[in-house]
Amino acid sequence: MNAEPSAADDLASSKERSWREAAAIDAAYKAGELDQEGWHEAVRALIEPAYLAADNPRAQSGHSGDPARWEHARRLLTRALPASGGDLLDVGCANGHLMETLTAWAAEDGIHIQPYGVDISLALAALARERCPQWASRIWHANAMGWQPPRTFAIVRTGLDYVPPQLRGAYVEHLLTQVVAPGGRLIVGVFNEERDQHLLEREVTMMGHHVGGRVTAPHRHPALLYKAFWLDISP
Known part of the structure; x- marks a missing residue:
């Protein structure tokens, strides 16, 4: 008989659906x-x-909700x-779904952006080019950790879970010096x-960076918030 999920498990699943698998990959990296390269491949x-395998553009971007939930969970980026x-x-x-929707939402708010994309998955980058042929030449297949882009960008959006936890400092430094424009x-x-926690923001602050601002939105789980923050670099 399967045990009922604990409150901690429910919270972890609300934060990240594949949290057990991701934690196992992080543990394997930490253990050597x-x-x-093996971490990224895993x-x-x-x-x-x-x-x-997903049958809608949101799930192909890792989101399980309908269009309204996608917008609620991602539109806060326009405020960043x-x-x-x-x-x-x-x-x-x-x-490429976030590229599409964020561009449209920003335009509704009077902000003009030109989207570009990069993904570590060759198949997903190809799918993005197929779905967004108008931007096909702007979508690259690469591992952003160490990637030397053909140009720099006024705005770069990322997650810190794209690298092993131990390499987050090096990853942020690489993006700030090699990918974000002055x-x-x-x-x-x-x-x-x-x-009531600000662990990721505090981690970046402890790297020596100043957080320029933050935005939040309510989450379906009452203990959580959708969050984003940003770092501005000197001209």
């Missing part, structure tokens, strides 16, 4: 059972089949954009976190 093998807009790189762009903005999010 996976190197950096994560790709976890998400790629699920995304490609600089009013001046600019070229925006979506790191981990998957099928005077640009690095947006971290959207991620799910407890209402």
Whole structure:
């Protein structure tokens, strides 16, 4: 007989559906059972089949909800954009759905952005190019950790779960120095976190970076919020 899920398990599942699998991959890296390349391959093998098997654009971007829930969970990113807009790189762009919807939402709010994308999955990058042929030349297949892009961008959006926890500092530094343009903005999010905690933001602050601002939106789980924050760099 299966045990009922605990409150902690319910919270963890609300934060990240594949949290057990992701935690196991992180543990294997920490134990030295996976190197950096092996960690990225394990994560790709976890998400790629699920995304490609999905029958709607939101699920192909890792979201289980309907269009209204997608908008509620992602539109807060428009409040993290600089009013001046600019070229925006979506790191981990998957099928390109966030590129599409964020561009449209920003336009409704009077902010003009030009979307670009990069994904570690060759198959998902190809899907994004197929779905968004008008932006096909702007979507790259690459591992953003260490990637040397052909240009820099006024705005870069990323998650910090795209690298092993131990490499987050190096990842943020790489994005700020090699991917974000001078005077640009690095947006971290959207991620799910407890209402009364600021662990990810504090982690970035302890790296020596100043958090320029943050946005939140209510989550279906009462203990959580959808969150994003950003770092602005000097011109």
